[in-house]
Amino acid sequence: MYTHFGVYADKTLTFVNNDVFAKSKTAKPGDIVMAVTSENVEDVCSCTAWLGNEEIAVSGHTAIISHNQNAKYMSYFFHSAAFFEQKKRLAHGTKVIEVTPSKLGDIRIMLPTIQEQERIVSILDRFDSLCNDISSGLPAEIEARQKQYEYYRDKLLSF
Template structure:
């Protein structure tokens, strides 16, 4: 079994070095969201799921000559603003290859990695919700009554790039805990709470690279 502390063989790189940030839908009016001919991912889909759920979409009108950016496999999607810094930059990852063009709401933004992608989408869905990265992302929020993520600050955040076999093993462990935790719809409340704490512990411990930074 994988050690709870990585043994090396990885590097820390800033998000700005390995990807670009892009906005969601732009230039849309209320009428464009009536009887649309295309689908887009709403804000709540991003906020609620580790992976984008293509079954939870809404419609929007997209003209043939519009320059709107569709989601791609491997994209990391973030909520752009919130009333509190702690709820800014909540992530969800495109872990399936879209079978059609699907767009993103205007209140979220995309981190698109350069090709070839060096991180597994199944790995990044856990990485960007780990305690350490959530803390760093929250620091990028700016505002008074409503907070917005600064993409310039986000670009400076560093993430680990462990070997693919390490990423795969981390995913295997966390998938099991995630499935177990979210399948507990019935049972003793204390047991459900315990499973949730175990999942959070393994996720944050496996993805805690702070002490291992060179």
């Protein structure tokens, strides 16, 4: 999951037939889909906020976290250092690392107001876009470096 999706997703990669869907665990729009097994502590509990318009089938070894908060805020939190420190204490196993889904209830989440969550998400979305979106981040960085170059060039060449 974490190899294909980032903080959120609104489109699926594959589809299943109705029989498989009926037997699958499902996530509703706004749910957090979290991988509860991995080969290492860093990747266990990687998650994605499902922001699509319909219910989706989810494979095993996942936890579905339903909540009444901002889904992106929750997902950003689950990618934070504060969460990492907590999940390290819950992770167990040697070859396969697991966090028991029922233990996720022990996680302490900083929950500001919904308005503050939206403000935080807006800021983090802009940073994410600058860092990861080659069509907006890279051109903005090139433009900033060009202006910086011109500024120092002019300073160095004005006597």
